[in-house]
Amino acid sequence: MNFFLETLQVILLSFWYNLESLIYLVVPRKKKNISGELVLITGAGSGIGRLMAQEFAALGAVLVLWDINEEGMKETVRLLKSSGASRVHHFVCDCSDKKEVYRVAEQVKREVGDISILVNNAGIVTGKKFMDSPDSLIEKTMEVNTMAHFWTYKAFLPAMIANNHGHLVSIASSAGLIGVNGLADYCASKFAAVGFAESVGLELLATGKDGIKTTIVCPYFINTGMFDGCQSKWPRLLPILNAEAVAKKIVHAVLTDQVFLLLPKSMYFIAGLKNIMSTKQGLLLGGYLGAFNLMDTFRGRSKKQE
Numbered sequence: 378m379n380f381f382l383e384t385l386q387v388i389l390l391s392f393w394y395n396l397e398s399l400i401y402l403v404v405p406r407k408k409k410n411i412s413g414e415l416v417l418i419t420g421a422g423s424g425i426g427r428l429m430a431q432e433f434a435a436l437g438a439v440l441v442l443w444d445i446n447e448e449g450m451k452e453t454v455r456l457l458k459s460s461g462a463s464r465v466h467h468f469v470c471d472c473s474d475k476k477e478v479y480r481v482a483e484q485v486k487r488e489v490g491d492i493s494i495l496v497n498n499a500g501i502v503t504g505k506k507f508m509d510s511p512d513s514l515i516e517k518t519m520e521v522n523t524m525a526h527f528w529t530y531k532a533f534l535p536a537m538i539a540n541n542h543g544h545l546v547s548i549a550s551s552a553g554l555i556g557v558n559g560l561a562d563y564c565a566s567k568f569a570a571v572g573f574a575e576s577v578g579l580e581l582l583a584t585g586k587d588g589i590k591t592t593i594v595c596p597y598f599i600n601t602g603m604f605d606g607c608q609s610k611w612p613r614l615l616p617i618l619n620a621e622a623v624a625k626k627i628v629h630a631v632l633t634d635q636v637f638l639l640l641p642k643s644m645y646f647i648a649g650l651k652n653i654m655s656t657k658q659g660l661l662l663g664g665y666l667g668a669f670n671l672m673d674t675f676r677g678r679s680k681k682q683e
């Protein structure tokens with residue numbers, strides 16, 4: 378195709394895709410049926426992992442739960458069973474340990490079957506300034522929040538590729554789009570998780586595996602306890618998110634094959650601005666939004682809550 382024709386085609390399709398997005402603001406998108414699909418959720422022993430498990434179970438999915446915290450996971454299983462879910466499997470797995478991820482993944486494939494929806498949700502936060510963070514915690518953060526995604530993809534993608542069917546869900550963070558003072562290792566791990574999921578998603582598309590979808594989730598603070606103590610300077614603009622609502626929105630994004638889900642909605646605007654503003658203006662806006670003091674009051678989850 379010559380330059381003129383290809384440029385014209387891109388302009389017309391761009392116009393159509395934008396119009397399509399506008400139409401979808403008022404017309405609900407078609408939801409896919411996930412009844413009987415095998416959904417694996419890492420970090421399902423608390424927080425949004427547990428809540429997403431409840432949402433997926435209500436849609437008839439078979440649940441495979443992973444967590445390092447057996448007690449929390451058993452509580453998730455109890456809650457699922459008490460609300461009528463019968464097809465629930467749980468495995469203790471330390472996602473920071475590559476060998477353990479591969480070993481438990483083999484066990485899942487043998488005992489339950491091939492995973493078709495993989496939700497990489499397990500996550501930890503150090504909550505210290507970079508120079509105060511022990512090396513061991515920095516390494517652990519990268520292992521749980523990023524490297525575990527590599528190993529779970531390696532374990533479960535082959536079956537998805539063979540069937541050209543599946544969904545990869547990465548629970549990243551708005552801290553994977555914008556750097557935050559006091560969250561250096563966490564931000565690094567979440568930026569990496571976003572880049573990894575986006576790149577593999579493109580790799581799958583480029584190789585014709587368009588039946589495997591990707592959803593990358595970037596929420597602001599959620600009231601699960603992980604970031605207890607942190608406050609929003611302007612809660613109307615950037616509210617602390619409700620965990621139940623977040624879990625519902627993530628599952629909706631999966632059902633409608635949405636690639637990026639940023640929460641709250643204002644995050645789309647803030648993330649977009651970050652890339653087009655001058656550095657000085659960016660710092661001004663960051664200060665206005667309280668971004669430089671977000672972690673000043675961080676306590677994190679108390680042991681009792683765990």
Ligand SMILES: NC(=O)c1ccc[n+]([C@@H]2O[C@H](COP(=O)([O-])OP(=O)(O)OC[C@H]3O[C@@H](n4cnc5c(N)ncnc54)[C@H](O)[C@@H]3O)[C@@H](O)[C@H]2O)c1
Pocket residue numbers: 419420421422423424425426443444445446449470471472473498499500501521548549550551595596597598599600601602603604
């Ligand atoms: N809470 C927030 O404000 C917030 C905001 C943005 C993104 N996120 C992300 O959402 C995800 C879920 O967070 P949450 O708020 O539900 O936190 P949470 O602490 O309630 O849940 C995290 C779960 O991961 C598990 N986990 C930790 N290390 C593990 C390991 N090595 N192997 C297996 N499981 C492990 C924990 O036991 C826990 O059950 C995380 O990836 C987090 O980074 C959270």
